[in-house]
Amino acid sequence: MKENGRKTYTYNKSMELFEKAATLIPGGIYGHMSPTAMVPGEYPYYTAEANGCRYKDIDGNEFIDYMCAYGPMVLGYGNPVIDGAAEAQRKMADTTNHPGPVMVELAEKLVDMVPIADWAFFAKNGGDMTTYATLAARAHTNRKKVITVRGHYHGVAPWCTSYGHGGVTAEDRQNTLQVEWNDLDGFRQMAKENRGEIAAFIAMPYHHITFGRQELPAEGYWTGVEKICREEEIVLILDDVRAGFRLNLGGSNEYFGFKPDLICFSKAVGNGYPISACVGKKELMTAASKVFFTGSFWMSAVPMAAALATLEELENTEAVKKMEKSGQLLIDGLVEIGQRHGLEINPSGPPAIPFIHFCDDPSLYLNQLFCSEVTKRGSFFHPHHNWFLSVAHDEIDIKETLNHAEEAMKAVKSALDGKSPCLAV
Ligand SMILES: Cc1ncc(COP(=O)(O)O)c(C=O)c1O
The missing domain is CATH 3.40.640.10 (Type I PLP-dependent aspartate aminotransferase-like (Major domain))
Known part of the structure; x- marks a missing residue:
């Protein structure tokens, strides 16, 4: 998919493999990693390789990772x-x-x-x-x-x-x-x-x-x-x-x-x-x-x-200090981008394990929309589970993510098309 001359991700190989997996493994991918817990087809399903704070899926898409394997990765993949x-x-x-x-x-x-x-x-x-x-x-x-x-x-x-x-x-x-x-x-x-x-x-x-x-x-x-x-x-x-x-x-x-x-x-x-x-x-x-x-x-x-x-x-590595600093940079950046696009974002939790909600979004519709749009641009965020920072996230990675977030926020705005989030559901 092309948008503003930049490619956004598709997950065809992931979905194909998941269809096969569903015939062989109960639930295909079960538990907390089950893709059915998120909007189907909007996120990668299978990892091909991982290094530092990034990984690639089997479709060849690269992500800066804000789930860190749901927590275990704290010093970078392949450290x-x-x-x-x-x-x-x-x-x-x-x-x-x-x-x-x-x-x-x-x-x-x-x-x-x-x-x-x-x-x-x-x-x-x-x-x-x-x-x-x-x-x-x-x-x-x-x-x-x-x-x-x-x-x-x-x-x-x-x-x-x-x-x-x-x-x-x-x-x-x-x-x-x-x-x-x-x-x-x-x-x-x-x-x-x-x-x-x-x-x-x-x-x-x-x-x-x-x-x-x-x-x-x-x-x-x-x-x-x-x-x-x-x-x-x-x-x-x-x-x-x-x-x-x-x-x-x-x-x-x-x-x-x-x-x-x-x-x-x-x-x-x-x-x-x-x-x-x-x-x-x-x-x-x-x-x-x-x-x-x-x-x-x-x-x-x-x-x-x-x-x-x-x-x-x-x-x-003074890990705790570093993760707090990176998390704060991320959250401040997201809040600021939201403000510029007229969408109020409420962060919660400590900066090293942050999460956000959009204002007036009880169904998490905006979270779903935003997280799938930002993931498609190269930064993996979960729409309803807290995120994780790691020592491998440097300022340069956070800044790249904020660029992905800027484009994702524009996509959210255009999906809403002037309607309130509730009307858009
Ligand atoms: C707070 C908490 N306790 C316990 C567990 C269970 O850990 P595990 O999935 O490694 O069995 C988790 C997993 O996410 C957790 O977040």
């Missing part, structure tokens, strides 16, 4: 330091009868970096760790119930998956209670009504839910939650799978000023290598060791070597 550390370990050993010494080194590194951590436990995915943490909390307290925040995502285990998804029964969730985000009184009340029965409270560090605006904790929320947990002897679990290592290398609780008992990490911890970690206070260590939790590949040494190198590189 030579991380891949070098992984390769050096691969040459020695990966999946064998025993863990490598790197497992102990990695545990030591996390204990050094994360102020609340006295120990660390490893698995593969974020959902492994949120389930492990709740089991450890139950083993520690000898209680059954877990309080969660409505809308917070902790993985796909039935205890935390919404009733209505295939195979999940009401019984799976009978010990999972829900409170609203930022509702300290509601949490206090629930803890009181279930006194002696609540093993854990688990939540993301702030409200970053799909489709919604990202909401930061209200003043006093986390310290209030922490106090109630101490009084009621409830284990406080921070699910830092998504935000971890983008806001503070000591855990996002350090950014928001509170001390959980357990923290679950994954995504960014290995820069794309499959690994997750749960760290905890020493009081929880005996209970944590009583939980039977393992997997065939959990002790593999290569992802551990990659994670160790990632944590060191995050420190060496």
Whole structure:
């Protein structure tokens, strides 16, 4: 497709392959990467190659990536330091009868970096760790119930998956209670009504839910939650799978000023290598060791070597500062472009994990339109999931994206053709 003499992207090969995949794989591409969650045909479906903050799809289109593999890519795809550390370990050993010494080194590194951590436990995915943490909390307290925040995502285990998804029964969730985000009184009340029965409270560090605006904790929320947990002897679990290592290398609780008992990490911890970690206070260590939790590949040494190198590189590159700066540049630029085109944009969340909404756009119609238009011009944005910055995003990349955004905003305006967003739906 040509517009102003510049080609916009098409995704014919992606769609063709997806049609075939749908006959071979349930859902074709399932879960959070399912293209059916976005407007079909408006986004790439398959990656061909990736480097730094960019990747190419199988149609040969190149994108500056603002999803970063939905979080894991934090130092750039194909980062030579991380891949070098992984390769050096691969040459020695990966999946064998025993863990490598790197497992102990990695545990030591996390204990050094994360102020609340006295120990660390490893698995593969974020959902492994949120389930492990709740089991450890139950083993520690000898209680059954877990309080969660409505809308917070902790993985796909039935205890935390919404009733209505295939195979999940009401019984799976009978010990999972829900409170609203930022509702300290509601949490206090629930803890009181279930006194002696609540093993854990688990939540993301702030409200970053799909489709919604990202909401930061209200003043006093986390310290209030922490106090109630101490009084009621409830284990406080921070699910830092998504935000971890983008806001503070000591855990996002350090950014928001509170001390959980357990923290679950994954995504960014290995820069794309499959690994997750749960760290905890020493009081929880005996209970944590009583939980039977393992997997065939959990002790593999290569992802551990990659994670160790990632944590060191995050420190060496002043990663948190850089991602915040790049994210702010991006958001300020998008808001300014919107203003010039008469479309008010409301950013939300911390700059390193930003998201935007257009004003008066409850159905996210404008987000869909804008994100598909900007993606077609070379910067990949998701229309209803928060975005991610990485250390590999330089000022020059953000500026190129703002050029894509300028053209995309013009396309949005012309699609609206003078109508209000509501009329255009
Ligand atoms: C906050 C949070 N917790 C847990 C998970 C589950 O992690 P995984 O998909 O690696 O199992 C995710 C994944 O997006 C997440 O964002």
